[in-house]
Amino acid sequence: METHELRDVGLKVTLPRMKILEIMERETNERHLNAEQVYKILLSENEEIGLATIYRVLTQFEAAGLVSRHHFEGGNSVFELNKGHHHDHVVCVKCGKVDEFTDDIIEDRQNQIAQKLGYELTDHSLYLYGLCPKCK
Amino acid sequence: METHELRDVGLKVTLPRMKILEIMERETNERHLNAEQVYKILLSENEEIGLATIYRVLTQFEAAGLVSRHHFEGGNSVFELNKGHHHDHVVCVKCGKVDEFTDDIIEDRQNQIAQKLGYELTDHSLYLYGLCPKCK
DNA sequence: TTGAATGCAAACCGTTTGCAAACTT
DNA sequence: AAGTTTGCAAACGGTTTGCATTCAA
Numbered sequence: 001m002e003t004h005e006l007r008d009v010g011l012k013v014t015l016p017r018m019k020i021l022e023i024m025e026r027e028t029n030e031r032h033l034n035a036e037q038v039y040k041i042l043l044s045e046n047e048e049i050g051l052a053t054i055y056r057v058l059t060q061f062e063a064a065g066l067v068s069r070h071h072f073e074g075g076n077s078v079f080e081l082n083k084g085h086h087h088d089h090v091v092c093v094k095c096g097k098v099d100e101f102t103d104d105i106i107e108d109r110q111n112q113i114a115q116k117l118g119y120e121l122t123d124h125s126l127y128l129y130g131l132c133p134k135c136k
Numbered sequence: 137m138e139t140h141e142l143r144d145v146g147l148k149v150t151l152p153r154m155k156i157l158e159i160m161e162r163e164t165n166e167r168h169l170n171a172e173q174v175y176k177i178l179l180s181e182n183e184e185i186g187l188a189t190i191y192r193v194l195t196q197f198e199a200a201g202l203v204s205r206h207h208f209e210g211g212n213s214v215f216e217l218n219k220g221h222h223h224d225h226v227v228c229v230k231c232g233k234v235d236e237f238t239d240d241i242i243e244d245r246q247n248q249i250a251q252k253l254g255y256e257l258t259d260h261s262l263y264l265y266g267l268c269p270k271c272k
Numbered sequence: 273t274t275g276a277a278t279g280c281a282a283a284c285c286g287t288t289t290g291c292a293a294a295c296t297t
Numbered sequence: 298a299a300g301t302t303t304g305c306a307a308a309c310g311g312t313t314t315g316c317a318t319t320c321a322a
Contacts, residue, residue, distance in 0.1 A: 103245050113226070
């Protein structure tokens with residue numbers, strides 16, 4: 001139940017936050033949503049929640065560590081529910097489907113490259129773009 | 137001389153285009169510039185070129201294959217002069233310095249991952265963020 | 273001379289913010 | 298009852314566009 005997840009991260013339990021969290025839990029596995037998409041899903045379920053609230057709630061969720069924000073090609077932010085482990089993404093440029101992966105070899109190489117160039121890494125982002133099985 | 141590069145890609149030779157191309161050639165190796173930065177450099181050299189023109193020219197350069205556009209963390213676009221070969225980037229989060237690299241092992245792994253997940257890759261982006269030698 | 277390129281200001285779009293009203297505790 | 302959270306509309310920042318003027322060929 002979303003109630004506990006919200007309380008656990010110190011957020012007051014409100015209807016908008018519960019609904020948005022519920023949607024993130026339902027949809028994250030298939031695709032990552034932007035604020036507009038969350039807004040439309042809410043509308044289609046007859047929940048009249050303002051777009052500004054969605055941005056605010058998602059930003060709070062991000063600060064609380066419940067979701068991460070990504071900037072895919074094109075620019076606007078998409079959000080994904082956190083499941084704890086680091087991973088990278090493959091994004092379908094046609095339908096928006098997202099697959100996740102981790103690869104130790106790639107991680108190692110990144111660290112080696114950073115070291116060789118003298119950088120102290122703080123973060124990295126790796127996105128693969130293409131057509132998913134259904135779309136090609 | 138910038139004149140030929142412009143003619144070669146089918147662009148009329150104008151002062152804004154020459155100046156902007158010249159700046160890209162001077163600056164690309166050290167850092168990748170956004171439109172605002174190009175604008176300020178032009179101003180500092182007493183060239184009064186409108187920001188809208190800079191966006192238009194950079195977009196034309198991109199279409200002509202002269203430059204690439206990237207979306208680094210934070211969101212706004214930065215441009216880099218193309219030198220023909222594919223490469224990825226390490227970006228200093230403090231000073232904006234950019235280093236480039238390519239790594240065949242990473243490229244291979246990316247292709248294998250895409251294949252395993254059934255994607256037909258069209259593109260990818262890999263950015264490492266950190267502190268460069270001077271900034272850490 | 274003629275069509276393309278520029279400058280300016282206004283439009284745009286995703287996102288954020290100020291404020292009064294509606295909620296959670 | 299006290300303090301948050303929400304909705305609305307207005308503001309914002311980077312980028313694009315319409316239109317009259319200026320320019321390259």
